[in-house]
Every structure is written in C-alpha cells, then in structure tokens.
Amino acid sequence: MSFEAISSIAQAEYEAKAAVAAAEGRSKQMLSDAEAAGKAAVEAAGSKAEEELAELNRQAKEKAKGSARALAGELENQKAVLRSRAEARLEQAASLVVERIVNS
Numbered sequence: 001m002s003f004e005a006i007s008s009i010a011q012a013e014y015e016a017k018a019a020v021a022a023a024e025g026r027s028k029q030m031l032s033d034a035e036a037a038g039k040a041a042v043e044a045a046g047s048k049a050e051e052e053l054a055e056l057n058r059q060a061k062e063k064a065k066g067s068a069r070a071l072a073g074e075l076e077n078q079k080a081v082l083r084s085r086a087e088a089r090l091e092q093a094a095s096l097v098v099e100r101i102v103n104s
Helices: 003-103
Strands: none
Touching: none
C-alpha cells in the first residue's frame, strides 16, 4: 500500500472515532435531557393532581354543607310538625284529665 492510502485509512479511522465519540456525547446529552423532561413532567403532573384534589375536596365540602343545610331545614320542619301535634294532644290530655277528675 502506498503512504497516501495508509494515511487516508488512518484519517478515516480517526474521523470515524471522532464521529462515534460525538454520537455518544449527543446520546448521553439526549438521555440526560429526556430524564430531566420526564422528572419535570412527573412533578407537573403531581402538582396538577394536588390542585385537582384540593378543588375536589373543596367541592365535596361545599356539597356536604349544602346537604347539611337542607337536612337541617327538613328536620326543623319535622320538629315543628311534631311539636304542633304534641301541643294539640297536650290540650286533649289536659281536658281528659280535668274531665276525669271532675267526673270522679
């Protein structure tokens, strides 16, 4: 082989090694970038999930308060009905007691 051929082969080997090294460097950088992006995406998803959970919790509390108010109103109505029935029966009971005392 001639010196030029050997020199050309050596140059090609050097360029190939440099290209492989550059490709390895780029792949390591791409892997690092992908890991960083993945971590950022996981953190963003975690933050979003926490915010959504807080909002759902707030909505659930509001709904529970509304249900409690409605139930309290219904119970007050039932209490008023029962009280009026009891008062009416109290009148009847008092009349019955007085009648029995008078008749005895």
